[in-house]
Each structure stands twice: as C-alpha cells, then as structure tokens.
Amino acid sequence: MSRQRRTPDLMTPDLFAQPELGEVPEEPENHDALGAADITAPTEAAPMPPQAAAQTAPHTTLQQLQAWRDAGWLRRLDVALAGFVQTLDPAASPALLLSTAWLAHMEGRGHTCLPLAPLVQAPNEVLGWPAAALPELQASVQAVAVDSAEVSRWCDALRASPVVRNPAHQPDLGQPLVLIDDGEQPRLYLRRYWNHEQLVAAQVRARCLLPTGETSSVDTSVDEPLIRRWLDRLFPAPAAANPDSSTAAPPDWQKLACAVAMRGRLSVITGGPGTGKTYTAARLLALLLATSPDPERLRVALAAPTGKAAARLKQAIDTSLIELQSKLGQGDDAAPDLGEFTRRMGPATTLHALLGARPDTRAMRHHAGAPLDVDVLIVDEASMVHLEMMAALLDALPPGARLILLGDKDQLASVEAGAVLGDLCRDAEAGGWSAQTARYALATAGVVLPAAMLAAGAASPLAQQTVMLRESRRFAGPIGQLALAVNRGDAETAHRCLHSGSTGGDRPVMAHEPAKLETLQALALHGRPGAEGGYATYLNRVKARPPVGDVAAHQAWVVQVLKAFDTFRILCAVREGDWGAAGVNRSVVRTLAAAGLLSPSGEWYAGRPVMVTRNDAALGVSNGDIGIALPSAAAGGGLRVWFLDGEVPRSVGVSRLAHVDTAFAMTVHKSQGSEFAHTVMVLPEQAGQVLSRELVYTGITRARTAFTLVSARAGALSAAMSQPTRRASGLGASLRGAAGDAA
Numbered sequence: 033m034s035r036q037r038r039t040p041d042l043m044t045p046d047l048f049a050q051p052e053l054g055e056v057p058e059e060p061e062n063h064d065a066l067g068a069a070d071i072t073a074p075t076e077a078a079p080m081p082p083q084a085a086a087q088t089a090p091h092t093t094l095q096q097l098q099a100w101r102d103a104g105w106l107r108r109l110d111v112a113l114a115g116f117v118q119t120l121d122p123a124a125s126p127a128l129l130l131s132t133a134w135l136a137h138m139e140g141r142g143h144t145c146l147p148l149a150p151l152v153q154a155p156n157e158v159l160g161w162p163a164a165a166l167p168e169l170q171a172s173v174q175a176v177a178v179d180s181a182e183v184s185r186w187c188d189a190l191r192a193s194p195v196v197r198n199p200a201h202q203p204d205l206g207q208p209l210v211l212i213d214d215g216e217q218p219r220l221y222l223r224r225y226w227n228h229e230q231l232v233a234a235q236v237r238a239r240c241l242l243p244t245g246e247t248s249s250v251d252t253s254v255d256e257p258l259i260r261r262w263l264d265r266l267f268p269a270p271a272a273a274n275p276d277s278s279t280a281a282p283p284d285w286q287k288l289a290c291a292v293a294m295r296g297r298l299s300v301i302t303g304g305p306g307t308g309k310t311y312t313a314a315r316l317l318a319l320l321l322a323t324s325p326d327p328e329r330l331r332v333a334l335a336a337p338t339g340k341a342a343a344r345l346k347q348a349i350d351t352s353l354i355e356l357q358s359k360l361g362q363g364d365d366a367a368p369d370l371g372e373f374t375r376r377m378g379p380a381t382t383l384h385a386l387l388g389a390r391p392d393t394r395a396m397r398h399h400a401g402a403p404l405d406v407d408v409l410i411v412d413e414a415s416m417v418h419l420e421m422m423a424a425l426l427d428a429l430p431p432g433a434r435l436i437l438l439g440d441k442d443q444l445a446s447v448e449a450g451a452v453l454g455d456l457c458r459d460a461e462a463g464g465w466s467a468q469t470a471r472y473a474l475a476t477a478g479v480v481l482p483a484a485m486l487a488a489g490a491a492s493p494l495a496q497q498t499v500m501l502r503e504s505r506r507f508a509g510p511i512g513q514l515a516l517a518v519n520r521g522d523a524e525t526a527h528r529c530l531h532s533g534s535t536g537g538d539r540p541v542m543a544h545e546p547a548k549l550e551t552l553q554a555l556a557l558h559g560r561p562g563a564e565g566g567y568a569t570y571l572n573r574v575k576a577r578p579p580v581g582d583v584a585a586h587q588a589w590v591v592q593v594l595k596a597f598d599t600f601r602i603l604c605a606v607r608e609g610d611w612g613a614a615g616v617n618r619s620v621v622r623t624l625a626a627a628g629l630l631s632p633s634g635e636w637y638a639g640r641p642v643m644v645t646r647n648d649a650a651l652g653v654s655n656g657d658i659g660i661a662l663p664s665a666a667a668g669g670g671l672r673v674w675f676l677d678g679e680v681p682r683s684v685g686v687s688r689l690a691h692v693d694t695a696f697a698m699t700v701h702k703s704q705g706s707e708f709a710h711t712v713m714v715l716p717e718q719a720g721q722v723l724s725r726e727l728v729y730t731g732i733t734r735a736r737t738a739f740t741l742v743s744a745r746a747g748a749l750s751a752a753m754s755q756p757t758r759r760a761s762g763l764g765a766s767l768r769g770a771a772g773d774a775a
C-alpha cells in the first residue's frame with residue numbers, strides 16, 4: 033500500500049488552532065451519497081463568511097486527509113466532504129475537518145454517527161483502519177480530544193462552528209452536522225441521519241404502548257376476552273405440565289407475539305431461521321380479521337426489502353392461511369374467510385415499490401402528506417431495512433395503521449447505514465416486560481411470563497411490543513447447532529460441528545479449511561462427493577429443452593430449471609479477489625464450460641444465471657432478483673432471462689437487462705432473504721473487518737439441508753466469530769428520549 037509522508041507541521045498537537053493559509057481545498061464531489069444535498073449553505077442565525085474567504089484560508093489538515101485517502105484509509109468522498117465543510121466555514125478548525133472526514137468514513141461503513149469517546153479509546157477499531165495507521169491516527173485523535181476524559185474539549189471545538197448544530201438549543205437551519213451531547217455518549221451526525229433517527233425514534237415511541245397504558249396510542253378498544261377466544265382457536269392448547277418435571281413448559285412465544293401485536297401500532301417479532309415468524313404473522317392476520325368489526329375492509333399489505341424475500345413472504349403467508357382455513361372450518365360462520373382474504377390481499381412488494389421510490393430522487397411518492405392506503409403492514413426480513421428506509425416507511429404509514437416487523441436480529445444489517453432491527457431488539461432476549469404486560473399476556477394468551485424476564489425497574493415501551501421466538505422448527509439439527517454456536521461466539525462447538533463425524537459427503541455440515549480453489553470448483557460442478565448437487569443438476573435440465581413451439585412444456589421446463597438452480601448456491605464473504613464473488617464466478621464459468629455443461633460465448637448464453645443489481649419498475653425487476661437466461665419457446669426465439677413469481681415464470685429479453693451480475697456466486701449480503709438446499713460459504717484469505725460473526729451466521733442460515741464451508745485460510749471462521757459487529761447508532765438513546773430537538 034503506497035503511502036504519502038505527512039508534513040511535520042501536521043503533528044502539531046493543537047488542532048483547535050485557526051486554519052493556516054495556503055492550500056485551496058479540494059472541490060466537493062458527490063455529496064449526495066452522504067446526504068449533503070440537503071445541506072443549505074449560509075443560515076440566517078449564523079451567517080457564513082463569503083466563499084472568497086474559503087479560497088484564501090484553507091489549511092493543511094486537508095493535506096493530511098488527502099494522505100489518508102491516498103493510503104486507502106479514507107474514501108475520496110470523505111475528504112471531499114471535509115473540503116466542502118471548509119468552504120461553508122472557512123474558519124473550520126482542524127478538529128472539525130478531521131471529524132467530518134471520519135464521520136463520512138463511518139457512514140460508508142454502515143454507521144449512522146461518529147461516537148467521540150470510543151474513537152479516543154480505540155480509534156483503529158472504531159474506524160476499521162489497519163494497524164499501520166494507528167500511530168498517526170492516535171496522534172490526531174489525541175490532539176483533538178487530549179484524552180477520553182476531555183471529549184468535552186472536542187465537543188467545544190465542534191460547537192464553535194456555525195456548520196454544527198446542537199438540536200437542544202438551535203433550530204434546524206440546514207447546518208450539515210449535528211452534535212449530540214445529551215449526557216449519553218457524545219456523537220456527531222450528518223444532518224440527514226440525525227433527522228432520520230429522530231423520525232424513527234418519535235414514530236416508534238408514539239406507536240408503542242407505554243407500560244402504564246396511559247397514552248393516546250393505546251388501543252383502548254382491545255377486547256381481551258375476544259382475543260383470548262380466538263388465540264385459543266388459532267394455537268394448540270399448551271402441553272399438560274409433566275408432573276415429574278420441576279421445570280415449567282416454556283411460554284408459547286408465538287401466541288404471545290400475536291397478543292402483543294393486537295394492542296399497539298408497532299410490534300416486533302424477532303427470531304432465528306425457522307422459528308415461525310411468518311407462521312405467527314399468518315395467525316396474527318387471521319386474528320385481526322376475526323376480531324375486526326369490518327373485516328371485508330381491512331387493508332393489509334405485505335412487503336420486504338427484496339423481491340425474492342417479498343415473494344417468499346407471500347407464499348408462506350398464503351400457505352399458512354390456507355392451512356388455517358381448513359383447520360378453522362369453513363362451515364363456521366364466525367370464522368373469517370381466509371381464502372377470500374388471501375385473494376384480496378394481493379402480492380407482496382418490495383419496500384421500494386410500496387413506498388413509490390422514483391429514479392434519481394430520494395423522495396418517495398408516499399410520505400406523511402400522501403400516506404399509504406393500509407391498515408396493517410407486515411414487513412419481513414426487517415434486519416435488511418436501513419435507517420433511511422425505515423424513516424421513509426414510518427413517515428408514509430398512516431398514524432392509525434399497524435406495523436409488524438419480522439426479522440432475525442442477529443443477521444447482517446443492510447449495506448447502507450443503520451441497523452434498525454438490531455437497535456430495536458437490543459433487549460429482546462431479556463424480555464423486560466412490565467407487570468401490566470404480564471397481566472395482559474395471561475389474560476389474552478394464557479401465557480405466564482417468566483419472572484426472570486420481567487423488568488427490574490422502569491420498563492421500556494418498545495420492550496412491551498417486542499417478542500423473540502426461541503424455538504426453531506427447521507434448524508434443530510447440525511446446521512442449527514452450528515448457527516447457534518456462531519451466534520454465541522463459541523468457536524469450539526462450531527469447530528466440532530464442522531469437523532466431527534465421517535469424512536464422506538453425507539454430513540449436513542462440513543468444512544474445507546484451508547481449501548484450494550479446485551475444491552470449490554469440484555463442489556460447484558457436482559456438489560459433495562456421493563450426493564447429487566452442484567450446478568450440474570440444473571445445467572443438465574437446461575440441456576433437456578422441450579420441442580420448440582410446445583409452450584406448456586417450455587413453461588414447465590423453465591420452472592424446473594429455476595427450481596433446480598435454487599437448490600445449490602455459492603456465497604462469498606467479499607466481492608473482489610480470487611475468493612470473492614466476481615473471481616469465483618469467473619472460475620465456476622470456466623469449470624462448467626470445461627465440463628461441457630455451458631457454452632459461454634459472449635455475454636449471454638443459455639443457462640447463465642444472473643442477479644439484477646438495480647430496480648427497474650418498467651421491466652418489473654428489483655435489485656436482488658435472480659433469473660436464468662434460456663431460449664424462448666418459439667422457433668428461432670432469442671435468449672430471455674426467466675424469473676419465477678411463485679410458480680409462474682416471466683421473462684425479460686436479455687438486451688433490456690443492463691444491470692445484472694453473473695450469479696453462480698453471490699455475496700452473503702445479497703443472499704439475505706433467500707435459502708438454498710445446499711449452501712457453500714467461501715471465506716477469503718484476507719477480509720479484515722468484513723468477516724464478522726453476523727456475516728457467517730447469515731451465510732450458514734441460508735442453508736436448508738446442507739452447509740459446506742470453504743475457507744482459503746484455516747481459522748478464518750473462528751476469527752470472524754470473534755468479531756461481532758456493533759454499528760454506531762444513537763437510536764437507543766433517542767428512543768429513551770435522551771436527545772431532544774429544539775426545532
């Protein structure tokens with residue numbers, strides 16, 4: 033890594049000094065990526081000095097930032113934003129410029145703010161910079177803050193600038209930065225993220241039942257006996273207590289989750305894979321219908337961050353409702369007509385489509401002024417919803433509508449900034465229920481909440497609306513054990529799961545570490561030794577094309593090919609490099625071509641699997657959709673990319689799909705919301721902080737029946753497991769109402 037030497041005068045400890053004269057700051061570039069588009073320049077309350085002054089008063093802090101950029105520690109954008117701040121405030125202190133660049137860098141890594149004290153204590157860890165950066169970074173941080181006890185001095189330097197707003201005392205005049213020093217951890221925000229966080233916190237607070245029950249958000253019309261009657265019909269009676277056992281049967285968390293969702297306008301149902309989140313949501317819908325005074329008019333919408341996850345949600349809810357319909361009995365007048373409701377509900381959509389995202393603008397068609405036309409909104413895979421999207425969603429939701437968030441709090445957060453579900457579920461494991469909730473749970477669900485899970489002191493309103501499902505119906509075996517061990521950071525058990533037992537290909541969980549690329553290529557071709565699998569399975573089906581012109585047979589063939597492709601997938605931790613998704617894709621294409629299974633001539637060829645990388649409403653495709661290029665049914669018909677909507681295939685001509693990647697291998701990030709019978713997860717030699725516990729947990733839980741780890745380096749899994757990610761966020765503090773807003 034090349035590195036420019038820093039000029040000696042940059043070592044000056046007093047970064048609060050006025051800027052030196054000399055260099056013109058770098059022109060700002062695409063600030064919109066950081067939300068700088070809504071930065072307004074001079075404000076009435078604090079007029080900015082004229083632009084001309086900026087050109088005569090730059091200083092060498094920018095040189096330092098540029099050197100860090102050249103070293104690859106900062107992005108161009110991070111440095112450009114600092115330069116932009118300096119054009120707004122030519123008197124910007126070095127502390128402000130450094131903080132701005134660090135903040136932008138943090139945003140690029142998924143954090144919504146820059147926490148000041150942790151940066152002083154462990155700058156490399158917070159910024160994710162390599163060890164080589166530590167001496168310079170430490171010198172700069174110490175010059176800014178002196179030591180952790182003096183973060184207040186850093187805050188003072190930031191507050192001195194008119195571009196930094198203190199919301200407790202200053203109205204929002206478009207200042208690009210916001211400093212929160214509210215008694216919790218001092219933290220710096222880009223204005224946009226502060227506004228999103230405030231909106232989410234205010235909405236969540238308003239939508240949750242307060243523990244006292246004395247709030248306008250409480251649905252006082254909750255008919256507890258009616259809910260109890262229906263919940264007892266929808267869920268099986270609890271197993272009779274075993275007289276020989278001293279331990280009580282665990283509560284029916286699913287039933288509790290339904291009861292809790294009936295009394296607020298927000299509820300969060302979290303749980304690992306297969307714990308019954310969608311099963312519960314379907315029962316909740318039946319309960320809402322059964323207890324609604326006007327069930328025919330209840331407007332329900334289903335949504336998820338990706339098209340694939342939305343389709344899975346709809347399918348799972350429909351299947352559950354149809355099963356329930358037969359269970360409840362059609363002859364019973366009191367039972368809601370779930371079949372009719374399923375038809376009326378319509379398809380599940382992506383959140384982008386639901387909110388009416390438009391190209392080239394962040395503004396949505398639906399917002400507080402033009403709210404969504406729904407009474408109940410169920411959002412699955414909520415762990416993938418980033419802060420900006422959650423803010424847009426809550427803004428567009430009518431005040432009286434119910435929002436039900438489903439998701440696994442332990443999964444990877446979105447690539448974009450924020451980990452909202454993780455923040456909302458911070459206390460989900462512990463419960464934290466109030467005495468009032470305990471009474472309500474007993475009255476409506478017959479659930480006795482364990483005493484150890486009741487709040488010791490004041491109960492949080494959000495905790496009253498959050499239920500964690502704890503029993504996996506799908507992952508009781510080795511994949512579940514491995515996922516659990518990873519989640520706990522228990523490397524020994526994870527290693528035992530991966531390496532004990534026979535060496536044949538029949539074990540559900542296996543590992544090759546350290547592995548060679550040839551091992552991965554062999555897996556891609558035929559799956560595990562002795563078991564059918566790999567990409568040969570679907571490619572052999574591609575070859576069995578039905579006679580040209582037979583449209584029905586063609587349709588059935590397309591469905592078979594697409595389903596066969598979904599039985600096996602390679603997931604990579606990173607995109608670049610030999611062990612990244614791009615390199616593995618190239619290598620797999622070569623392997624399959626050498627085996628005579630593919631004829632990759634040019635960009636498009638029969639059997640090429642692709643992932644859509646950009647939403648395109650006109651084509652009806654969403655970012656993350658996966659399709660396969662296959663010839664159309666007609667004679668001489670060209671290649672089209674076929675996608676599956678439930679059981680129904682649809683296609684788009686290849687020439688119209690400009691934004692796609694080959695999808696033999698995809699990143700773990702992109703695989704969220706999908707499952708494959710056999711999942712192979714590839715870990716590279718080097719991945720630094722990208723290799724996190726959440727990443728490997730997410731990869732493992734994509735596997736339905738078999739999981740294979742292919743690691744370029746021995747010990748990479750253990751290293752990843754020891755690295756849980758905690759995204760910097762002030763949402764928890766904002767939910768507690770710690771930070772007010774003067775505007």
Ligand SMILES: Nc1ncnc2c1ncn2[C@@H]1O[C@H](COP(=O)(O)OP(=O)(O)OP(=O)(O)O)[C@@H](O)[C@H]1O
Nearest residue numbers: 286303304305306307308309310311312348505506
């Ligand atoms: N209480 C239950 N009784 C019987 N079967 C159940 C129960 N809860 C869930 N299941 C079954 O377990 C399976 C997994 O449930 P479901 O798909 O709802 O889990 P999930 O948490 O939504 O999974 P994912 O993480 O994949 O979204 C389904 O087949 C479902 O029908």
